[in-house]
Amino acid sequence: MAKFLALAEYEKPMAAGGYRPLPYRFMPLSGDRYVLTNLVGEFVITERQSLRVFADGQLSYQDELYSELKSKHFLIDGDSDVALDLLAIKVRTKLSPLANxxxxxxxxxxxxxxxxxxxxxxxxxxxxxxxxxxxxxxxxxxxxxxxxxxxxxxxxxxxxxxxxxxxxxxxxxxxxxxxxxxxxxxxxxxxxxxxxxxxxxxxxxxxxxxxxxxxxxxxxxxxxxxxxxxxxxxxxxxxxxxxxxxxxxxxxxxxxxxxxxxxxxxxxxxxxxxxxxxxxxxxxxxxxxxxxxxxxxxxxxxxxxxxxxxxxxxxxxxxxxxxxxxxxxxxxxxxxxxxxxxxxxxxxxxxxxxxxxxxxxxxxxxxxxxxxxxxxxxxxxxxxxxxxxxxxxxxxxxxxxxxxxxxxLLDPLEQSFAASVPMCSWCAFEPWCGSDPVFHHATQGDFVGKKPLSAFCGRNMMIFKGLLQRLNDRPQVREVFERWANIR
Amino acid sequence: MITLGSRKIDFAAGQEIDPRAIVRVSTDYHRPLPLRAREAFLVRGDDAPAGFASYLVLPNGRCPDNVAAQRRVHLPPEFEYLDDGDVVRLVPERGEIRTLYRRSSPHNSFLLTERCNNYCLMCSQPPRDVNDGWIVDEILATIPLIDPDTGEIGFTGGEPTLLGGRFFELVQACKSYLPRTALHILTNGRTFSDDAFARTLGSLQHHDLMLGIPIYADLPHVHDYIVQADGAFDETIRGILNLKRHGVRVEVRVVLHKQTVTRLPALAAFLARNLLFVDHVALMGLEMMGFTRANLDALWIDPDDYRSELTEAIGILDRARMRVSLYNAQLCLTDQRIWRFAKRSISDWKQEYMPECEGCIMKGDCGGFFASAKHRYSDRISPIAA
CATH class of the missing domain: 3.20.20.70 (Aldolase class I)
Structure with missing residues (x-):
């Protein structure tokens, strides 16, 4: 019978070289906790120190966080690059209703x-x-x-x-x-x-x-x-x-x-x-x-x-x-x-x-x-x-x-596009949020608005954090939320 | 467990049977004469109509004297299950009979090749690098003999797609000769990372085709380790994407063992997020065959010890509205809230129960055991009481 190789053999490409982070953003939650989101709104919650290690390119492939970040397409390494294909499909899926x-x-x-x-x-x-x-x-x-x-x-x-x-x-x-x-x-x-x-x-x-x-x-x-x-x-x-x-x-x-x-x-x-x-x-x-x-x-x-x-x-x-x-x-x-x-x-x-x-x-x-x-x-x-x-x-x-x-129509659409708007573009919640140029024009007189003054921004930020906290703290709530998320 | 093949058959000297005959079995006394000439009559009683190419004589059967001894094949009692419409291969020089198709079984499956480009730790059919192209010819000869009202047939391996163009020939034959029969193919999907290969399969437009493709982990290197092939994960994922792009239905298959259960919820979340468009997810208990026994230490985990991971993973997939099934699981080792996903799927010829199952009221609904489970099964099996 041929010899079987050990798991370590398949870890070699990761052990050999570092990783490349894919686009991600982060935001503090309560206490020491941070949430990281990727291009399509997948998220990981971790401690400040771990985030720092990841951001510094120092996270070990043996760390549990590394596996989670890799699985959710926050990074690619020498082992695999199919994440790019999957991420591209997910971006396309998110944006596909626009074509209609x-x-x-x-x-x-x-x-x-x-x-x-x-x-x-x-x-x-x-x-x-x-x-x-x-x-x-x-x-x-x-x-x-x-x-x-x-x-x-x-x-x-x-x-x-x-x-x-x-x-x-x-x-x-x-x-x-x-x-x-x-x-x-x-x-x-x-x-x-x-x-x-x-x-x-x-x-x-x-x-x-x-x-x-x-x-x-x-x-x-x-x-x-x-x-x-x-x-x-x-x-x-x-x-x-x-x-x-x-x-x-x-x-x-x-x-x-x-x-x-x-x-x-x-x-x-x-x-x-x-x-x-x-x-x-x-x-x-x-x-x-x-x-x-x-x-x-x-x-x-x-x-x-x-x-x-x-x-x-x-x-x-x-x-x-x-x-x-x-x-x-x-x-x-x-x-x-x-x-x-x-x-x-x-x-x-x-x-x-x-x-x-x-x-x-x-x-x-x-x-x-x-x-x-x-x-x-x-x-x-x-x-x-x-x-x-x-x-x-x-x-x-x-x-x-x-x-x-x-x-x-096109001016407010272009100007308010959240991914390119100050404060939205670096906000971890951008993948989950909207831009609502009508609200911002009505309350602040321009399509973008200053986000710290925006009730739209303030309200949604609190809701994102509130949902994350409930989802993260209790596994049973996560099940309820997964059901809600899949009502189509 | 039933016996599908034997090489201890006593063929009479001076055989008149083709050296490698693939024949349909008949029990019909009124079979039209032109068809008798290429079929085998199954002799259970004490007479038989004339004119069949061969006569399969069961222990209680008595062939009339007018049937030449050279056309008689005496079968041992384990072939009593044979019946009208079944298809067998007879190889007199090797003393061999092999049942290729049983009309009454929902589990007819054809091994297309023993070659494979994966080398899975738990392979139940260890690959051999042999030149076995003759198998394709045999299956192409068998397909037209299969009852067209058969619900489903399966292709397995080895890796069927390593046949290249001949793989498409087989799919096309199923489409043409079995227009009401579903075709299920077990493949590791890697060949379909070549978009042209996936497109060709899609263009055949088989009426009811499903490809069962394994993904064993959300982490590429873990999957590659389990299938013992570097880069397999990426190719399999790209293969699935290409297949779905060309309209071919895909079922993701996950075998449950020590290397897959730890990250099972993470794998479920990965599938729900990235491959939501696959048509079915099958989670399957380990079969104690082939390489599994050699790698038992690396693979064995009592199903009772992965209950919670299994329940969580099925929940994630179900709430994401994916179609999920649990195969080869014993209900007494499974949380009741996921019983509705459990299917009795072990092929009838290898499904069994254990002595501990005696008196269990759920036995009729339980997937039971592979016959091979006698080598190792949970010591926590216990009958479920009313």
Whole structure:
């Protein structure tokens, strides 16, 4: 029998020479601990001294850390260089959604609404005037642009105001889009954002006929929800719950989603809010920060609480949800889930706020009721405040090329690209973060912003650290997080 | 355990059987005459129809007098399992019979060559550098005789791709003659680091092909040590990337032993992050065959001692939504939360249970043991009670 060689024989190429670090960045966590991230967001947590030894090129191949860094593509050595091939594929996988270009197309079919929520960014009081409704001509021109997108998957989302108040146009757009799609053959889907207060059988029949997803608002238990979302009769919550049940019955349980908005009144109520989502049989919740746009700023809602308070609210909720999972009840916090997808998988979630290059225009685009095209939902909210910096064109006045290849879109995309932005470019969290030029323009007046002053940066840094700490400290939490990360 | 081959068969003098006959076995008294001329009739009772090329006579069988002695082959009792539709090779000059295909078995596998460019510590089929090109001709002759309703057949080695162009000939034959049969090929994948080789396989467009390729560690040098070939890891990984690029399905196979279990969770994380697109991951208990026995000290670890690593690794793969199976594992040595991944996969002809299994209520679901496990198995086997 031939002789077998010992393991040491195969270690010789490593023993002989040093290693070459692949691109990586690091950041202190609590105490002596540091996190290192590589080009695609894989990470290693270690002590300061070990990081120093690695950075100095002095780490021994026999060190456990060496194996971990090599396995996760932080270094290559004389033994193997296939890491470069794998890393290249992972970079390509992360960036591949960019090639599809715009997938989400938001139609603001009316600004009219029968609610009068103080935090609302965009709505107009309900009246009979149709000047805030989108016309058929505008819808048709917008659809021309929708189908110019090369994306194989097209999602058309109807927003308002209250989108159901212009149901005729919703139906017109759906039927026209489907007619065009017979030739286009895209993976076409529809989402109807509605408060469900004026839901009727005609809406449900339309939604059932075209597999329309329903996305509604649920801010928490009745008292909180009704306080946040006033309407004549003060029955917003009752109508939303009744609507959710009717819609599920007609369309299917998983065809109905809900989003919550955080207000000052919400801050002490995170468990109540989560319990309400459990009561209403949702599989998870998206604990959202309030955005600095629209009436939210005018009414001081945004200033009513600072980032620290929101973070306390967020982590109290997150830990409550983690405990539910550890107790055997699966429930997801969706903001964490999107970040964990970046941390723990090869994929990149299509959430506009956490994309770099930014998702504005190329991830999602908004066709406003009046034909103006905005680079994102937040961009049209900003416009309602008088800042039209992200108005990238008008469906009647501009061509597809003028809108999507014009400076109004390309400038903020290029300037805000996190990998080349001061402080982001050397931040270990850059692979998990986004660039959000709309937020930074709104709060600091330029697309990049000074990151130490950025609430976006501050909030996300704390969330990255908070997730890392929970993931690292308890193996059971890591299992929960791995499940969340792989919801696709 | 059943016996697939014997070289102690008593062929009558003055044989009329082809010197190296590959024949389909029949039990059909009404077989059309033109087919009888190239098939073997299996004699179990006391008569047999005329006209078959040969007659395989089982212990209780009695050949009618009109069958020439030169066409008779008397088989020992261990070949009682033979049945209609099976395919055997008869080599009178060596006194040999070998069962090549059993229609009733889900585990029909063909060794394509004994040559290999790896030299794995735990190889169950130690490679030999021999000129065995004749095997390909034999398999090409066998494939058309296989029942086209067979669910799956396997190719193994040695390293099948060392056949070069003839490897593609065999895959093409399976595609052409067995259009409803899945083909599973065990390969170390290294040859596919040549993109053209992978592209050629992809271009054959076999209807149901899976390549089982081993990755034994997330660290290249550990994998290279286990397969005793420097640079093998890089070639295998590049091979898998090329195969998937050309639309060929790939199953990653990991044999569980002392050299692989320590970093098993790290390997699982590596697969989930880098090779998420492979179609299946199979984690497999060690078979006590071939080189394993020579390297037992370096390889043996009681499965009870790698329970937690195994559970963690399967969890990582499963949560990443990869398809995972656990082969050759005994349920009493495995955490119950991963029982749903355990498959009874040991080929029926070599699967057994131990005396300690007596009275276990899970026996029917348990993978059991390779027949070879008698050389070494866990001393912590215990029957699971109700």
């Amino acid at each position: 270009f715009t997938g989400l197309h938001i139609f603001v079919v009316t600004l009219r609404c029968e609610h009068s929520c103080p935090y609302c960014q965009v709505s107009r009081a309900n009246d009979d005037r149709r000047e805030f409704d989108m016309t058929r001509e505008t819808a048709l021109r917008s659809l021309d642009l929708v189908f110019r997108s090369p994306s194989p998957a097209i999602k058309i989302e109807f927003q308002g105001g209250e989108s159901l108040l212009n149901l005729d146009l919703v139906e017109f757009i759906i039927e026209e889009a489907k007619r065009r799609n017979e030739h286009e053959q895209r993976d076409l889907a529809f989402v109807l954002a509605t408060n469900l207060a004026v839901l009727d059988d005609r809406v449900l029949a339309l939604a059932a006929r075209h597999q329309v997803l329903i996305s509604t608002s649920l801010d928490g238990p009745a008292d909180l929800h009704n306080k946040n979302r006033p309407r004549p009769g003060g029955d917003s919550h009752a109508r939303a719950i009744a609507g959710i049940h009717r819609a599920r019955m007609a369309l299917g349980r998983d065809q109905v989603g809900a989003l919550m908005t955080t207000t000052a009144a919400s801050l002490s109520r995170v468990r109540d809010i989560i319990d309400e989502y459990i009561t209403q049989d949702f599989d998870g919740i998206f604990l959202r920060p309030l955005s600095p746009y629209g009436f939210a700023v005018k009414t001081k809602s945004y200033a009513a609480y600072n980032e620290t308070k929101w973070l306390d609210f967020y982590f109290e909720g997150l830990d409550y949800i983690i405990d539910l999972n550890l107790g055997g009840f699966p429930f997801v916090e969706h903001y964490a889930a999107m970040i964990l997808q970046k941390m723990l998988t090869p994929f990149q979630p299509g959430y506009v706020d956490l994309m770099s290059p930014a998702g504005i225009g190329i991830g999602a685009v908004v066709y406003n009721y009046d034909g103006d095209v905005y680079a994102s939902d937040e961009a049209r909210m900003l416009a309602e405040m008088g800042d039209t910096r992200f108005r990238i064109g008008n469906v009647h006045a501009n061509t597809y090329e003028e809108i999507f290849l014009g400076d109004a």
